[in-house]
Amino acid sequence: MAVSETTTASVEKPNLIREAIIYILMAAVAITTVGPFLIMVSVSLTQNIRFIIFPIELIPSPMTLENFQTLFARTDALRWLFNSVYVAVVSTLGGVITSSMAGYAFARGNFWGKNAIFILFLGILIVPDTALIVPQFVVLSRLGLVNTYTALIGPWFASIFGTFLLRQAYLSIPRDYDDAATIDGANLWQNWWHVLMPQVVPTMATLAVLRFMGNWNSFFYPMIVTSKSDMRTLTVGLGTVARSGGDAGLDMAGAVIGFLPTLLVFVLMQRYIIRGISLSGVKG
């Protein structure tokens, strides 16, 4: 009896130590990812702070929103914020709807040129974005579309990745649904909208979150197609703030403004983001 108790104890003990070590390691990694954000928030609320100097007081006294007021007064940050929201919302809605439509057509349709178009789409998917940036700018400038919402939203209004994702989702729905809807007199559009689409809403939500985050955080393309300050998105505008070298309080206020919307989406939609990544391993 006593012997058996000591053996269980000796098995339990290293497990506890092991667990403690694991928690310590995990906490250490967590500090490196959360720490910079906490300092960002703290500095953004600090008065007259030109540099971030360690050791730092995490809770500033007095706490102030001065940096945010200065940021909005001195830069076009409010306009950038509006641009980002507008562009991201329209891009996301547009991209998800067109992906749903095209995914449905590729899953159920039997039309002339289907395979050729499908292969062409796949071909486009392998071209890395950055290799196309210069020619995209050339084409847009010849069309007179530089500094327009059309240029900012355009490429996001359709998604090849989304089309493939939705095609897979539609393929997993039994054909019986289509047959029943056809017998009831539904046309292709009614079948898509009323019968099949309600069943792929989770996939569409996943796509929507990935697209929103991807669009909100995109930098290179929106920077290239906008040269006027009032057409910049928040990410691009904050990039110019970062390059201009103001004081730390102002910089961190900008960082907070850029960070909060994505944090909000992440907190609310985390499930879909993780699902989307593990589903595909591809962003946006």
Add this chain to the structure above:
Amino acid sequence: MAVAGSSQRNTSQFLKRLRSSLPWYPFIIINALVFVIFNLVPWVSMFRYSILKTDLLSTREFVGLDHFVRMVTDAKLHKAMLNTAWFTLMYIPLLVAVSLGVAILVNRPLRGMKAFRAIYFLPNITSVAVLALIFRRFLSPRPDGPLNFLIGLVGIPPQKWLIDVTQAMPSIVGISLWEAFGYFMVIWLAGLQAIPNELYDAAKVDGANGWRLHRYVTIPLLRPTAAFIIVIATIGALQVFGSIFILTGGGPVNATTTVVYHIYNEAFNFGRFGYASALSILFFAMILIIALIQSRYLRFGDDVY
């Protein structure tokens, strides 16, 4: 007579096919238009402009293959290619090791594990601009700057980080790593969780445990995941731009000028859109070749995908 009949049948068959096809085209028309305007046309114009010398404003002359010849002697391009390779060679092994290590760490049914995973993912949801705003301050060369203070605690003297020729690129690697490891952790986790527990049980029955369990079960079964991650991360690493653009502007002394930054510079700072288009073709070919070699060598696509 028979021929006429079959051609008539062909025509009616064609009409029938057309009639069944037509209702589907509206479903893909927006997609197709977007891809034509924003992908196909730029793709074609990349080749057209590669043989022109143009600043898109006044000059526009035909130069044939001059731009491709020029690449051979473009010292800045060679430097940029070396820098890109240097970045990728530092970044990929570190990324694979860190993200896999963290994934194994959090792949246990312990309390609070989900929160930890979410916290690790946090840097990945931020834009490069936010990242740059923060790290430009953290990597301040001042002795009382955040990172210099922290390394001072373990007795390392203050460093210059982004403004030092040898440290600038490793600093960019560090920032990219910080941003990306949570994302790849999620992919590793998906791979880890796809390994059936029975395999571990079977291996234990055969006498394996601890490290040998990972050596003979986890690692071989993660091979497809590893291949996928290496290919995806390499394609991303070759295209690194935002953090370099904001934090170093390719400097100091071209130490962080990557191929993408060089293309950007040629087009938008020097107005050489023809040469930049030619460089884009080179860059595209580079990525394609590297991805193909990796896919073959890593036997990506054998087992799972």
